Structures are given as C-alpha cells and as structure tokens.
Amino acid sequence: MKRTVPLVIAAVTGFILIASYFIPYAQSWGEEAMIWFDILAAIAFVLGGGNLLKMHLQKISNRRAGWGFSIVTISAFLITLFIGLSKMGVNPAEKFPEWSWSGDYLQEGGGFKWMYDFIYLPLAATMFSLLAFYIASAAFRAFRAKNTEALILLGTAFIVLFGRTYAGIYVSQPIIDGLASITGAEVESLMSLRLDRITSTITQVFILAGNRAITIGIALGIVSLSLKVLMGVDRSYLGSEE
Amino acid sequence: MKNSTIIWLVLLVVGGGYLMFRTGSGSMGRAYVRHETFDAKASFEEQIQKLDNEEQKDIADGKKLPEAKSAARERLEARLPDLEGITWTKVKSAERGELTTDAGQPDPAVVFSWSRTIGLWIAALGTFAIMSFLWGDNVFYKLAEAVVVGASAAYAMVVGFWTGIIQNLFGKLIPSVMRDTVLPGLPSSQHTEWIYIIPLVLSVLMLWRLAPVGGWISRWPLAFFIGATAGIRLVAYLDADFVQQIANTIMPLIVFDNKQGLLIGKSIGNIVIVIGVLTCLIYFFFSFEHTGAVGSAARVGIFFLMITFGAGFGFTVMGRIALISDRFNFLFYDWLWLPLPGIDA
Amino acid sequence: MSDFFRNLDRRWIFLVMGLSVAIPMLMGVVFPEEPSQEVLDVFNAVEDLEDGSNILMAYDYDPASKGELEPMAAAFVRHCAEKTHKLYFITLWPAAIPMLQKNIEILNREYPEYTYGEHYVNLGFRPGNEGVIKVVVTDLKKLYGNDVAGTDLNELPMTANLKNIQGMDLIVNVSAGTPGTKEWVQYAGTPFDIKMVAGVTGVGYTPLVPYVPAQLTGVLGAIKAAAEYEEAVLQNYPELRKNPATQEGLRRMGPQLVAHMLIITLIIIGNIIFFMDRKRGVA
Numbered sequence: 001m002k003r004t005v006p007l008v009i010a011a012v013t014g015f016i017l018i019a020s021y022f023i024p025y026a027q028s029w030g031e032e033a034m035i036w037f038d039i040l041a042a043i044a045f046v047l048g049g050g051n052l053l054k055m056h057l058q059k060i061s062n063r064r065a066g067w068g069f070s071i072v073t074i075s076a077f078l079i080t081l082f083i084g085l086s087k088m089g090v091n092p093a094e095k096f097p098e099w100s101w102s103g104d105y106l107q108e109g110g111g112f113k114w115m116y117d118f119i120y121l122p123l124a125a126t127m128f129s130l131l132a133f134y135i136a137s138a139a140f141r142a143f144r145a146k147n148t149e150a151l152i153l154l155g156t157a158f159i160v161l162f163g164r165t166y167a168g169i170y171v172s173q174p175i176i177d178g179l180a181s182i183t184g185a186e187v188e189s190l191m192s193l194r195l196d197r198i199t200s201t202i203t204q205v206f207i208l209a210g211n212r213a214i215t216i217g218i219a220l221g222i223v224s225l226s227l228k229v230l231m232g233v234d235r236s237y238l239g240s241e242e
Numbered sequence: 243m244k245n246s247t248i249i250w251l252v253l254l255v256v257g258g259g260y261l262m263f264r265t266g267s268g269s270m271g272r273a274y275v276r277h278e279t280f281d282a283k284a285s286f287e288e289q290i291q292k293l294d295n296e297e298q299k300d301i302a303d304g305k306k307l308p309e310a311k312s313a314a315r316e317r318l319e320a321r322l323p324d325l326e327g328i329t330w331t332k333v334k335s336a337e338r339g340e341l342t343t344d345a346g347q348p349d350p351a352v353v354f355s356w357s358r359t360i361g362l363w364i365a366a367l368g369t370f371a372i373m374s375f376l377w378g379d380n381v382f383y384k385l386a387e388a389v390v391v392g393a394s395a396a397y398a399m400v401v402g403f404w405t406g407i408i409q410n411l412f413g414k415l416i417p418s419v420m421r422d423t424v425l426p427g428l429p430s431s432q433h434t435e436w437i438y439i440i441p442l443v444l445s446v447l448m449l450w451r452l453a454p455v456g457g458w459i460s461r462w463p464l465a466f467f468i469g470a471t472a473g474i475r476l477v478a479y480l481d482a483d484f485v486q487q488i489a490n491t492i493m494p495l496i497v498f499d500n501k502q503g504l505l506i507g508k509s510i511g512n513i514v515i516v517i518g519v520l521t522c523l524i525y526f527f528f529s530f531e532h533t534g535a536v537g538s539a540a541r542v543g544i545f546f547l548m549i550t551f552g553a554g555f556g557f558t559v560m561g562r563i564a565l566i567s568d569r570f571n572f573l574f575y576d577w578l579w580l581p582l583p584g585i586d587a
Numbered sequence: 588m589s590d591f592f593r594n595l596d597r598r599w600i601f602l603v604m605g606l607s608v609a610i611p612m613l614m615g616v617v618f619p620e621e622p623s624q625e626v627l628d629v630f631n632a633v634e635d636l637e638d639g640s641n642i643l644m645a646y647d648y649d650p651a652s653k654g655e656l657e658p659m660a661a662a663f664v665r666h667c668a669e670k671t672h673k674l675y676f677i678t679l680w681p682a683a684i685p686m687l688q689k690n691i692e693i694l695n696r697e698y699p700e701y702t703y704g705e706h707y708v709n710l711g712f713r714p715g716n717e718g719v720i721k722v723v724v725t726d727l728k729k730l731y732g733n734d735v736a737g738t739d740l741n742e743l744p745m746t747a748n749l750k751n752i753q754g755m756d757l758i759v760n761v762s763a764g765t766p767g768t769k770e771w772v773q774y775a776g777t778p779f780d781i782k783m784v785a786g787v788t789g790v791g792y793t794p795l796v797p798y799v800p801a802q803l804t805g806v807l808g809a810i811k812a813a814a815e816y817e818e819a820v821l822q823n824y825p826e827l828r829k830n831p832a833t834q835e836g837l838r839r840m841g842p843q844l845v846a847h848m849l850i851i852t853l854i855i856i857g858n859i860i861f862f863m864d865r866k867r868g869v870a
Contacts, residue, residue: 136846215797565655
C-alpha cells in the first residue's frame with residue numbers, strides 16, 4: 001500500500017500524459033493533469049517554506065552551532081510571509097476599488113515589493129556576483145595546461161575570452177590588414193580570420209557538434225530514466241523502506 | 243589594540259562620517275517617489291465618458307455601440323454609488339533625472355521617501371555585508387545570508403499561494419467566495435469544478451510530510467508529480483533532443499550556392515559538424531572498449547568536447563563578470579549618486 | 588617574483604578583479620560594437636515581422652542574473668515597441684515577476700501610445716515550470732483566467748479571443764536557466780512549430796547552440812550579444828540613442844574587456860609558475 005499505490009499513481013499519470021500527445025481525445029485529460037501538477041508545484045513552495053521553518057526551529061531548540069542565525073532566518077521568513085500574505089500597503093486594483101484585497105500582491109508601493117526591491121534583490125544578486133571573484137581566483141590557481149586536452153580547452157577559452165570583447169577586433173584587425181597588404185588579397189576575404197569571427201566559427205561548428213552529441217546522450221538518458229520510473233523499475237523517489 | 247584593528251576603525255569612522263555628511267547634504271543615498279492620487283469614482287466616470295464618446299462616434303457613422311460595450315457601461319454605472327470616497331495615493335519610483343522639471347525647477351510631484359531611502363541603505367549595506375565574505379567568513383555575511391534565505395523562502399511561498407493556490411485551486415473550488423474577496427475579476431463563467439477536490443486532497447497529503455507521523459502519505463502526491471514529469475519529459479526529449487537533433491545533423495556535406503558555385507567554407511563546416519557529432523557519440527559509448535578505430539574516433543571526439551568545454555568556460559566567465567558590473571552600477575549610481583558618464587547625473 | 592605569485596593571497600586577486608570592473612565603469616569606457624550574424628538573425632526575426640504582430644515575451648530570469656539579461660530584455664521590449672508589436676508578457680520564474688514589471692515600465696515611460704489590454708498584457712507567473720508551457724500551448728485560459736491586475740482575460744481586447752499561444756508570431760524568451768529556453772523549445776517551439784528567439788546567460792548559451800536554426804531561430808549569448816543587439820537596434824532606430832538607458836549593455840562591455848584581460852593574464856601567470864615548478868621537479 002505504502003509503496004504500491006504511488007507506483008500505480010506515477011505510472012497512470014505518466015502514461016495518460018504520453019497518450020495525450022498522440023490521442024486527441026486524451027488531450028483534455030492531459031491538460032487537467034498538468035493543472036493539478038501546477039497546483040502541486042505551488043504547494044511545493046509552501047512545503048519548502050514549512051520545511052525551512054521546521055529545520056531552523058529544531059536547530060534553535062537543540063542549540064546547535066549557529067542557532068542565533070536561525071532566529072534571524074525565521075524572523076525574516078515570518079515577516080516576509082506576513083507582509084506578503086496580508087498584502088500590506090497594497091491598494092485595491094483600479095478596476096475593482098470596492099474590494100480592498102483585489103490588488104496585486106507585488107504592487108509598486110506595497111510592503112512585499114519593498115522587501116523584494118531592498119532585501120531580496122540586492123542580497124541575492126550580490127551573492128551570485130561573488131562568483132566573478134572566485135572564477136578569477138580559480139583561473140589563477142587551477143587552470144593548468146597539463147596535457148593536450150587541457151591545452152585545447154585553454155586555447156579555446158583564450159580565443160573566446162578575446163573574441164567576445166573589442167580586444168579581439170583591436171588585436172586581429174591590424175594583422176588581417178597586414179596580411180592583406182602582403183598577399184594582395186581582399187581584406188574582406190580574410191575577415192574570417194578575425195578573432196570574433198573565429199569565435200563565431202567555433203560556436204557554429206565545434207560547440208554545435210559537441211553539444212549536439214551531449215544533447216542526444218542526455219535525451220537518451222532521460223528517456224530511459226522516465227521509462228524506468230513509469231514501469232516501476234526505478235523507485236528511488238519513494239525513499240527508504242518504511 | 244592591533245594596528246589592523248585601528249586602521250579598520252579609522253576607515254570605518256572616516257568613511258562612515260563622509261557618507262553621512264554627503265547623505266545629509268542631499269548628495270547621495272536618497273530615494274524619491276512620485277505621488278499620484280487615484281479617485282475611483284472619477285476613474286469610472288472617465289471610463290463611462292469614453293464609452294459615451296465611442297457611442298457618439300458610432301451613431302455619427304450610422305452604427306450602434308456593440309452590446310458588450312453597452313453592457314460594460316451599464317455595469318460601470320451600477321457601481322458608481324459604491325465608489326464615493328474611495329481614493330488612495332499611487333506611488334511610483336522617481337529616477338534621479340526626474341527630480342527637476344525641464345525648466346530646472348524642483349518637480350513638486352516628486353517627494354522624498356523615507357521608506358525607500360531606508361531600503362536603499364539596507365540594500366547598500368547588505369551588498370557590502372555579502373561582499374565582506376571575500377575577506378573572510380564573518381558575522382555580517384552570516385546575518386545577510388540568514389536574511390536572504392528566510393526572505394527568499396517566504397517570497398516563493400507567498401507567490402505560490404497567490405498565483406497557484408488562490409487562482410487555480412480555490413478559484414476553481416470556491417469561485418463565488420474568491421469573487422467576493424480577492425478575485426473579483428474571476429470570469430463569471432467560472433463555476434465550481436468538483437474534480438479539483440483531488441488536487442486539494444493531494445495538496446494536503448503533500449503537506450503531511452511535515453507532520454511527525456504519517457509522513458509516508460506524501461509519497462502519493464510526489465508520485466503524481468514524478469509520474470507527470472516523466473511522462474511529459476519522455477516525449478519532449480525524444481522529439482526535440484533526439485529525433486530533431488538527428489534530423490538537424492543530416493545536412494549536405496557539399497554545399498552549393500544559388501549559382502551552383504561551391505561554398506567551401508560551409509561545406510567544410512558541415513563535414514566537421516557531422517564528424518564531430520559522430521565521434522563525440524562514439525566517445526560516449528562506454529560499452530565498447532576504446533581501442534583501434536573506435537579508440538581513434540573517441541580521441542577525436544574528446545578534442546571536440548574539449549573545445550566545447552573551453553568555449554563554455556569563456557562564456558561562463560563573461561556571464562559572471564556582468565553580474566559584478568550590475569552590483570557596482572547599483573552602488574555607484576543608485577546609492578552614491580556618482581556622475582557615471584553617459585547617464586544624466 | 589615567482590614566489591610572490593606562488594604564495595599570493597587570493598584577496599589581492601579579488602581586489603584587482605573589483606578594480607578592473609569598477610575603474611572602466613567610472614571612466615565610462617565604451618567600445619564600438621559590430622552586430623555579428625548570430626545577433627542579426629535574432630534582430631531580423633523581430634524586425635521582419637509585420638508591424639503589430641503577436642509576440643510572447645517569456646522572461647524567465649531572477650535578480651541573480653539580471654546583470655546579464657536585463658539589457659537584452661529591455662532591448663527586446665524597445666525593438667518590439669518600435670515595431671508596434673502586441674506583447675504578451677509571461678514568466679515561469681516566481682522571482683521574475685518584478686522583472687516583467689520593470690520591462691513594462693519601459694513601455695509606460697517611453698511609449699505612451701502603448702495601451703494596456705490593446706498593445707500589451709501582463710499574464711504574470713504560474714507555478715509548474717514546464718507544466719505551465721504544456722497548458723498554455725493548448726488552452727491558455729485554463730491556467731490564466733486573469734491578468735496580474737485581476738482583470739478577466741475575456742474582457743481585454745488582446746486576450747478575449749486568445750485560445751492558446753500557437754497563434755503567436757514569435758516567442759521571445761530571456762532565460763537564466765531551468766525552466767527556460769530549453770523548455771520553451773521542447774514543449775512549445777518544436778512540437779507546435781512556433782518561431783522562437785532567445786537571450787540567455789553565458790552559462791546557458793552553449794547547450795542551446797544545437798537548436799539553432801531549425802528549432803530556435805537565434806540565440807543571444809551573454810552581455811556581449813546584448814550589447815550587439817542594442818547596437819543593431821540603435822543603428823536601425825537612431826533616435827533611441829538620445830536615451831542613455833538604451834545603451835546599458837554597451838556600457839558594460841568596457842569593464843568586461845578589462846576583466847577578460849585580467850583573467851587571461853592570471854591564467855598565463857598561473858601556467859608559467861606551473862611549468863617553472865615542473866621544470867624544477869617540484870610536485
């Protein structure tokens with residue numbers, strides 16, 4: 001019961017959705033299933049928030065290291081939640097002024113928008129921007145041309161880093177002009193040797209080939225994994241035996 | 243006191259003092275808003291007037307105002323008495339360039355905003371707190387991190403509630419209640435769809451995961467989720483990422499232009515692409531030992547993959563640096579009000 | 588000298604990286620950009636459409652990637668507005684809702700002739716990732732009964748007769764990851780043959796190259812492509828040059844160049860030290 005019913009649910013849902021691709025009659029079932037899917041996705045957000053609360057409350061009650069910061073996390077969570085759910089500072093929608101709760105929860109001037117603009121956006125954006133510094137440090141410490149493969153990787157990276165800025169044109173254009181004057185060829189015919197054009201060629205030929213093979217490989221992997229899940233062979237999503 | 247501590251304290255006092263002075267003199271770190279009063283009754287009267295004008299125009303053209311617009315006008319007129327006294331102030335962010343009118347005078351509609359100014363300073367100090375991690379792990383970074391973790395989880399929850407649960411679950415199960423409270427614009431054709439009891443039950447079962455007992459029941463909605471994902475992905479990946487990719491790889495190896503002239507560059511490019519795809523796929527076949535011809539082909543495939551990953555690294559670097567530019571843009575322009583070239587100060 | 592670099596504290600690298608972005612930014616270093624063929628493919632996909640065509644603006648990015656994607660998102664909005672295309676804004680990311688609003692503000696500020704409901708509509712966000720695409724591609728109103736302001740979609744001229752997105756002339760997707768361009772290609776573009784262009788982060792660019800041009804007309808990859816696209820728009824609509832906000836991507840290429848040179852220099856120095864150590868037989 002604990003493990004059989006979920007396997008049946010997964011199989012029935014999956015095969016209905018596959019059938020809806022091919023059988024027009026089943027298309028409406030597929031649409032309905034996807035709307036339920038979207039509702040459950042929203043519940044997953046609620047579950048995520050609830051899980052965060054549970055985890056941090058346990059950390060505080062057990063007085064584990066860093067429990068003080070858990071208080072900060074929970075406070076930020078509860079304050080943001082209250083402001084968002086209560087639509088604090090949000091005016092009604094202009095088309096429905098009689099209904100005081102009709103306004104958009106992310107309305108300009110509302111409390112939730114304030115939280116987004118001045119807390120969430122700057123902190124989240126800055127957190128990811130730190131990666132630029134770590135990439136520079138990693139490039140210095142770890143990027144080594146130890147063998148042929150690494151050399152090719154490095155060489156391509158250099159061409160792309162150069163070619164994707166004005167430096168690529170600034171450095172290679174005079175070389176092309178010089179080559180043209182030496183060989184007597186048209187500058188236009190040698191333009192494919194300019195660094196930005198070489199980068200384009202690398203993209204349209206080599207990156208395309210490599211990524212196409214990777215895409216095909218991933219597709220086969222996803223298909224086999226999906227089939228295993230639908231046939232009940234892969235049961236890892238059910239967790240441990242209970 | 244250590245020398246480094248003294249230096250940090252001096253920097254903090256001098257720097258902080260300078261920032262406070264500049265803020266106090268109105269040279270930086272201030273946020274302004276534009277206020278606009280919204281009068282509900284006046285707005286509705288304007289809409290009715292617009293429909294009246296359209297009707298006049300239609301009559302002059304020998305036509306009648308469409309039924310839908312007549313009905314809309316009647317509905318607007320019926321609501322007018324309830325709108326008496328309903329007014330509020332709309333708030334819009336004002337950019338730095340909007341503080342004065344074209345004549346160079348202060349714009350009276352633009353006013354200083356305490357809440358946004360405080361927010362601006364919180365954002366700036368929070369940015370520094372996160373960046374302080376570059377020096378080393380510290381309490382300011384941990385505080386900022388704790389805040390962003392809590393705020394982002396709550397943000398997702400609020401968004402999921404208003405867009406998913408209210409709109410699609412309660413909007414379909416109890417549309418009349420939703421229409422009377424938070425969704426007055428819900429289509430009048432929306433009636434109770436009892437089948438949505440099923441996702442309601444699945445939602446409760448999913449939340450049961452947090453309960454101390456009976457958490458196993460959350461496997462049922464999870465199975466629905468996983469089954470749905472597997473079902474849609476199976477066909478989508480097979481179509482877009484397998485069949486279509488093979489179709490795209492079937493390309494002419496010798497390319498001619500419209501005048502039957504050989505396009506050498508394009509032909510070589512196509513040949514290299516086909517060789518590249520085949521050799522990379524051969525490399526991914528780990529069921530065969532990579533020796534002999536297979537080994538050589540796999541080696542060529544590795545070179546293609548190394549070029550791919552090298553280019554990927556280059557693009558990744560590009561992406562990360564743009565993120566730093568954006569943060570510096572915020573600090574220099576939005577907070578410090580430095581006169582960045584190319585932007586009106 | 589080699590010992591200095593061998594034992595270099597990484598915080599010095601962080602400082603130099605910061606300065607290499609900050610100084611060009613403060614000096615306003617801007618370089619000329621020449622739109623490449625890949626960018627022109629995207630530009631022409633929008634430009635060649637008849638004025639007033641229906642465009643689905645699927646903006647799927649969050650604050651973490653706005654530094655890279657906001658310039659191209661804004662450039663797309665301005666280009667479409669110059670062509671008086673009808674814009675349907677939608678997103679699959681919860682944190683992208685204010686991003687949509689910010690781009691719509693461009694229309695409110697710079698294109699006052701654009702009326703809500705007649706020229707553009709904000710459908711907003713629904714949870715479900717690719718599940719949302721699966722529904723809107725067959726019956727949009729099953730998932731979107733109202734727009735973000737709560738207005739019934741049946742009451743807006745643009746959406747009154749809109750059954751699904753199959754009738755869109757183009758999908759413009761700006762994406763920072765999953766769900767994003769790949770999902771739009773897999774669930775909308777490929778099965779229903781809807782024309783698509785995309786703008787993505789540098790990280791997300793190379794995996795999308797295999798889709799071009801059969802399944803995805805063109806892709807803008809990273810801030811460089813954003814700058815080129817802005818230049819293409821400015822070359823065709825020169826009056827937009829008076830507005831500094833139209834050159835945000837171009838402005839960011841100055842710091843980009845300096846930072847790239849720094850990365851290249853660091854890699855070279857690191858490898859010189861590596862080879863010196865290898866020659867000396869140091870592990």
